[in-house]
Amino acid sequence: MQLPPALERAWHTHGYYGSVSHNTKAVYQRYLGWFDGNPAHPWEHPPVEAGRRYVDYMGGSAEVLKRARQSFADGDFRWVVQVVHHVLFAEPDNAGARRLQADALEQLGSGSENGTWRSFYLIGALELRQGSVGTPTSTVAPDLLAALTLEQLVDSLAIRVDGPRAWDADITVRFDLTDGEPATPRLRNGVLPHTTGTGPAATDPEVTITLDEAALRAVSAPSRPISWPAVRTSRSPAIREDCPHCSATFPPWTPTSPSSLPDPTTANMPGPPTDGCPPATGNRAPVRTWCRRAPAMRIPSHADTL
Known part of the structure; x- marks a missing residue:
């Protein structure tokens, strides 16, 4: 995919943010989905x-890295990144692969006109050398929550x-504003x-929480003060306490290799203790949950989350 020559020569149509190849894929996915046929x-x-199989097919990681170093010397940095990617996911602690991948990403970043690509390349190189840098972004920042509509605010609870x-829980809560x-x-x-309102779709709640909109926003932002006397709760006697571990937090990460993901079973995340929470079983990945042996849904304290 190329721009017409006249547009290619114009400085203001260059890919400083995004690129032709990147954005045409985005347009395709918007209308047709991710599957390319x-x-x-x-x-x-x-x-x-996939990484383990690729490395095995290619004769082992030592052989892959030997050939990738030659590709690096030839200046084919795109191919180095594509191939060493498989080694890193097969052997995330392979120091040689991490160094080579970081060097190749650094070369791609240094030569990228596209600012967003450059940032991804260079932060990937940094994290391969020094570990995950995390992010200063907070999903419960007061200014972010203040910009949400009430509908969006309640929707945001679902990501927790x-x-x-x-899967087996069935709990209904009503925020009676x-x-x-x-x-x-x-x-x-x-x-x-x-559901918003009191129509037929709003099933009878097991917990009713009476508060104003400002208090609901404060509950959703642990750093904001809240006047707890302004909040009233009532519970159905039949409420089940079968889901005290239904919420989790997931720290951000950059997918350069499996080791760039913080281990969610040991990651140092704030929140209530997890004593007594059952571990994940079967094929489900273990996660560090915010869990208390308490009613399944309740007004959270400043350290809790629904």
């Missing part, structure tokens, strides 16, 4: 399993649900959709 692509192995752990329409989230089948 190639039958080899619908059901590929995930990166770790650990779906597999909540004193200055607006009530919102009724229902946790069922591992998801948390909600």
Whole structure:
């Protein structure tokens, strides 16, 4: 895919943010989805399993790195990154692969006109050398929450649900707002959709929380003060306490290799203790959950999350 020559020569049509190749893929995916029609692509192995197979097919990591170093010397940095990627997912602690991949990413970043690509290349190189740098972004920043509509705010609670752990839960909570329409989230089948208003779709709640919109926003932002006397709760006697571990937090990461993911079972994340929380079983990846042996849904303290 190329721009017409006249546009290619114009400085203001260059890919300083995005690129022709990047953005044409985005347009395709918007209208047709991610599948490109190639039958080899619908059901590929995930990166770790694919990486192990690629490395085995190519004669082992030592042989792959030997040839990749020659490609690096030839200036084919794109191919180095593509090939060593498989080594890193097969052997995330391979120091030689990490160094070579970091060097190749640095070369791509230094030569990239596209600012977003350059940032990804260079931060990937940095993290391969020094470990994950994390992010200063907070999903509960007061200025971010203040910009959300009430509908968006209640929707945002859904991303805190650990779906597999909540598959068997069926819990309904109503936020009875004193200055607006009530919102009724229902946790069922591992998801948390909600209904606004009191129509037929708003099922009878097991917990009713009466508060104003400002208090609901404060509950969602642990750093903001809240006047707790302004919040009232009521519970159905039949409420089940079968889902005290249905929420989780997931720290951000850059997918340069499996080792760039913080180990969620040991990561130093703030929040209530996890004593007594059952570990994930079977094929479900273990996660560090924010868990207390308490009613499944309740008004959280400043250290808790729904």
